[in-house]
Every structure is written in C-alpha cells, then in structure tokens.
Amino acid sequence: MDSNLDALALLGLGISSFILVTGCANMVLMTALWVLYMxxxxxxxxxxxxxWESQLLETGFLGIFLCPLWTLSQLPRKTPTSRIVLWGFRWLIFRIMLGAGLIKIRGDQCWRDLTCMDFHYETQPVPNPMAYFLHRSPxxxxxxxxxxxxxxxxxxxxxxxxxxRMCILHGALQIxxxxxxIISGNLSFLNWLTIVPSIACFDDxxxxFLFPSGPGSLKDRVLKMQKEEAREARPTPTYGCMVRQAxxxxxxxxxxxxxxxxxxxxxxxxxVMNSSFNPLRIVNTYGAFGSITRERTExxxxxxxxxxxxxxxxVWEDYEFKCKPGDLRRRPCLISPYHHRLDWLMWFAAFxxxxQHEWVIHLAGRLLANDAEVLSLLAFNPFADKAPPRWVRGEHYRYKFSRPGGLHAADGKWWIRKRIGPYFPPLSLRNLKGYFRSREWPYPAPE
Incomplete structure (x- = not known):
C-alpha cells in the first residue's frame, strides 16, 4: 500500500513539475493530476x-477547462479562456468567502460580539511567531x-x-x-489555494503590467495573435476546439x-461547512472557524x-512534534504552505x-514499538537508539502564550503550561493487543 501511495505522489509531482517548468498544460495532464489527488x-x-482537500479538488477540476484539449504550448492558439470557466472560479471564491462568513455569524457568539480575535491567535491550530505578538494587540x-x-x-x-471595477476590487481585497x-498563522496551503480563484476577478x-512588453515577449505575441485572428473572417474550428467548447x-x-x-x-x-454533496467533490461547501476555542489545550x-x-x-519523557506546541522554549514554527497533518489532528484531539479519536491510541501503540515510519512524523523521539518505551501515556495541558518582555519570556519561554490531568492512561503493548484486534489494526511489532 505504501509503495502504491508513493507512486501516486511521485507521478503527480512529476506531472506538476513538468507543467511548472515548461508552462505548458492540457486537459489530459490536468485531468491526470485531479484523478491522482482524488x-x-x-x-x-x-x-x-x-x-481544503475538497477545495483543491474543485479548483483543480476547474483548472482542467482552462487548458486546450491536446496542445502543449505556453501560448496555445484558438483556445481563449471560456467565460464559463472564469465565472466558475468566481463562483468558487464567492462561496468560499460567503460560506466562511455565514458560518461565523451563525456559529460562535464571539463572532457576533466581536471578541473572537481575543483568542484566535493563541488557540489556532498551529500558531506562528507573528501570532505570538499579534495576540497581545490592544x-x-x-x-x-x-x-x-x-x-x-x-x-x-x-x-x-x-x-x-468592483470585481477587480474584490479580487485585490481577497488576495x-x-x-x-498567511502572515498571521500556519493554515497549511489553504490561504495560498484561496488566492487562485481570486485571480479570475482580474482581466488582461x-x-x-506583470508581463514584459518588448518585441518577442509574451504580451507582444498575444497582441499579434489577436490581430491575426481578427483578420480571419470565420476561422475554421478545429476538432479540439469543438470538443473544448462542448x-x-x-x-x-x-x-x-x-x-x-x-x-x-x-x-x-x-x-454545514467543508462538506460535499457529490462523491467527486466538484462543487462543495466551505467555511472556517465557525467556533473559536477560548483556551488552548495540548x-x-x-x-x-x-x-x-x-x-x-x-521517568516520563516527552515526544516532540514537528510544529505543534510542546517544549515551552521552542519558538512557534513557520511552515505555511506546508501541512504537518499529524500536528493538526493532535489539535483537534486535544479539545x-x-x-472520539481512537487513532491516538493507534499512534501510542506505534510509539511503543518505536515504529520508524511514525517516528519520522515527529521532531524528537526520547527513545532513539534505545529500547522502545515500556509504557506510553497522554497528558493533557493548558497552554498560554508567555507575555513578550515578561518573566517567562526573559527565561526563553514562548509558552506557559499547566497540567489539566491525564488524557489517556499509561498503555503497554500487552494492554493494546485486544484493542488493536477488535479494530482489525495490524499489531505493532517492536523494532
């Protein structure tokens, strides 16, 4: 299974790299990328x-129709962007933003009394260094x-x-x-992806101004192409053009x-937000932060x-994740648009x-076996080059930003924490044998 997933990812990387380097794409290549990610x-x-998985799929699906059917060219002839596709992207950004706004107004009271941002920077999934300072804004x-x-x-x-003009203003404001x-948080590639449909709000x-205008430049070639097409009384449509129009x-x-x-x-x-009403996720619902947690727990x-x-x-030793808060002296990370999926899932599990998150116990079992694949998702394994731990437990803590310039910050601490209690009790591999068997999970073997 892992080799198959690696093959899919590598194939997608190869196709997208080709498109990025050459600036050439067609419907066949874009469809292949969409199918691979689906x-x-x-x-x-x-x-x-x-x-944002569904958002990427919907954006990618619309992107298929931006391209010629077969031609691979930076400037394909007789394939102007369809107004239908442009409005498809505009409809997408409209739903993304309006859905996010409505879910907030209908959701948490703090959005209505204007206090949500008092908490957001500290309690968002994976804060970045800027969030540390923005949290203390007046x-x-x-x-x-x-x-x-x-x-x-x-x-x-x-x-x-x-x-x-208003459409252009919309695009500029949303970007x-x-x-x-992006500056104020590590929200994966979500914000980068949301910029894409906003570009459809601008015209040529x-x-x-973004393109050079000298002789032989892309802009110059486009102007020549437009003049040639204007001189043609009734250009003969090619088979590819007719297929594309249909x-x-x-x-x-x-x-x-x-x-x-x-x-x-x-x-x-x-x-409801971030849901699909069709299995292909072509047109979806969107939304973000309909509710805001008032305290950060880890x-x-x-x-x-x-x-x-x-x-x-x-002696209990902490495992460290790559980005989520743990070590009080570790600076909040800066990773956007990269996505540490495990760190995000741990944020959901913490509240x-x-x-409700049985996969956490599965993770504990793999840690008990010193599983190399799982440990590669972590930043620090206290049992590296040693025998696996005999017991693993989950402790629940309340985290708060230290105050810039305060005593904790002077001691090098970005965070202050207080223990809430156990999240799950100490577990050994022997304890978990029945748990894994009942869920038909592969029982981890110590490495």
Whole structure:
C-alpha cells in the first residue's frame, strides 16, 4: 500500500513539475493530476479529512477547462479562456468567502460580539511567531480585525456581480486578506489555494503590467495573435476546439446543477461547512472557524522505560512534534504552505477525548514499538537508539502564550503550561493487543 501511495505522489509531482517548468498544460495532464489527488483523498481517511482537500479538488477540476484539449504550448492558439470557466472560479471564491462568513455569524457568539480575535491567535491550530505578538494587540485592534473579517467575508463577495471595477476590487481585497492570514498563522496551503480563484476577478488589462512588453515577449505575441485572428473572417474550428467548447458548456450545466444543494446550504440556518454533496467533490461547501476555542489545550505524549508505570521514580519523557506546541522554549514554527497533518489532528484531539479519536491510541501503540515510519512524523523521539518505551501515556495541558518582555519570556519561554490531568492512561503493548484486534489494526511489532 505504501509503495502504491508513493507512486501516486511521485507521478503527480512529476506531472506538476513538468507543467511548472515548461508552462505548458492540457486537459489530459490536468485531468491526470485531479484523478491522482482524488485517489489520495479517497483512501486517506482522516489524514485527508481537511476542508481544503475538497477545495483543491474543485479548483483543480476547474483548472482542467482552462487548458486546450491536446496542445502543449505556453501560448496555445484558438483556445481563449471560456467565460464559463472564469465565472466558475468566481463562483468558487464567492462561496468560499460567503460560506466562511455565514458560518461565523451563525456559529460562535464571539463572532457576533466581536471578541473572537481575543483568542484566535493563541488557540489556532498551529500558531506562528507573528501570532505570538499579534495576540497581545490592544482590544480595539482585535475588534477592528473581527469587523474587517465580517466585511471581507459577508459584503465584499457580492462585489463580483457589480461590474468590472468592483470585481477587480474584490479580487485585490481577497488576495490581500489571504496574505494577512498567511502572515498571521500556519493554515497549511489553504490561504495560498484561496488566492487562485481570486485571480479570475482580474482581466488582461489589469494584469498586463506583470508581463514584459518588448518585441518577442509574451504580451507582444498575444497582441499579434489577436490581430491575426481578427483578420480571419470565420476561422475554421478545429476538432479540439469543438470538443473544448462542448466540454465548457457541459461544465457550466454541471456546476449549476451541483450548486443547488450548496446554495440551499448557504441559506439554511443549519449550515454545514467543508462538506460535499457529490462523491467527486466538484462543487462543495466551505467555511472556517465557525467556533473559536477560548483556551488552548495540548496532548503531550510521554514514554517511560520503567517496568512499573505508576512507580514514583518512573521517568516520563516527552515526544516532540514537528510544529505543534510542546517544549515551552521552542519558538512557534513557520511552515505555511506546508501541512504537518499529524500536528493538526493532535489539535483537534486535544479539545475532545481519545474515545472520539481512537487513532491516538493507534499512534501510542506505534510509539511503543518505536515504529520508524511514525517516528519520522515527529521532531524528537526520547527513545532513539534505545529500547522502545515500556509504557506510553497522554497528558493533557493548558497552554498560554508567555507575555513578550515578561518573566517567562526573559527565561526563553514562548509558552506557559499547566497540567489539566491525564488524557489517556499509561498503555503497554500487552494492554493494546485486544484493542488493536477488535479494530482489525495490524499489531505493532517492536523494532
């Protein structure tokens, strides 16, 4: 299974690298990329359960129709971008932003009383260094941030339908908004991905300054091509062009049909976010941070070599994840657009119970076996080059940012923590044998 997944990923990397380096793509290559990622999402289970997986699939599906059928050229002739596809991208960014705004207003009270940003920077999934300082902004800054968020997500999306200038303004504001979010948090590739459909709000005249205009330049070649096509009375359509036009028309009908339940969901007081109403995830619902946690809790996994887990002299050592808070002196990481999926899943697990996240116990079992593949997802293994731990437990802590310039910060601590209690009790491989068997999980063998 692992080799098959690696093969899918490598094939996708190869195709996308070719497109990136050459600047050439066609519908065949883009469809291949979409199918490959759809395959990974479908088999990825909880590992690929994030909302932006569907957003990437929908964006990629629309991207198929930006390209010629067969031609591989940086500037393919007779294949202008269809207005249907452009409006498909605009419809996507409209739903992303409006869905995010509505789920907030209908969700947590703090979005309505403008206090959510008092907590967000500290309690977001994986804070970055900038969040550490933004968290201490004055109260009026946080109120302004929340109001700005509502304006950008609930009002600005409608600019798309108010003519060229307002559509361009919408695109500029949304891209600026995503850049601010990138700076203030590690939200994976979500914000980078959201910039893509926003580009469809601009026309050639607006984006022309980004391209050189000298003789032989891309802009010069486009102008020559447009003049040649204007001189042709009735250009003879090629087979590929006719197929592409038919595909674009079919796309418009398909998106309109699949948008019906999505629009009904947006209008519903029981709105759901980050869901799909079709198995291919072509048109989806979106939303983010419908509720904000007021306190940050973390699950700290610990292991001990002591034969008796309850012995007073048992020495428990912490495992460190690659990005999520753990070591109080470790600076918050800066990883966007990279996505440490395990760190994110641990964030979800921390404000629920291990019974609701059984995979945490599976993770503990693999740690008890010193499983190399699982340990590669961590930053520090206290039992490296040693015998595996005899026991692993989960401890529940409440984390808070230290105050910049305060005593804890002067001691090199970015975080302050206080123990809440056990998250799950000490476990050994022997304890877990029945647990693994009942769930038909492979029983980990110590390495």
């Amino acid at each position: 395959s990974l999402v479908n088999v990825g289970q909880i590992w690929y359960s994030f909302g 109260w009026w800054v946080h109120r302004f941030e929340t109001l700005s968020n509502h304006f950008l997500e609930l009002v600005v999306p409608f600019f798309i339908f108010l003519g060229r 600026l908004f995503q850049v601010v979010l 005249a607006t984006l022309g 595909a674009n028309l079919a796309l418009g009908v398909l998106v309109a049909w699949l948008s019906i339940p999505v629009v009904l969901n947006l209008l519903s007081p029981k709105q 699950v700290i996994l610990q292991g001990t070599a002591s034969p008796n887990a309850s012995a007073p002299d048992a 629920q119970t291990y019974e």
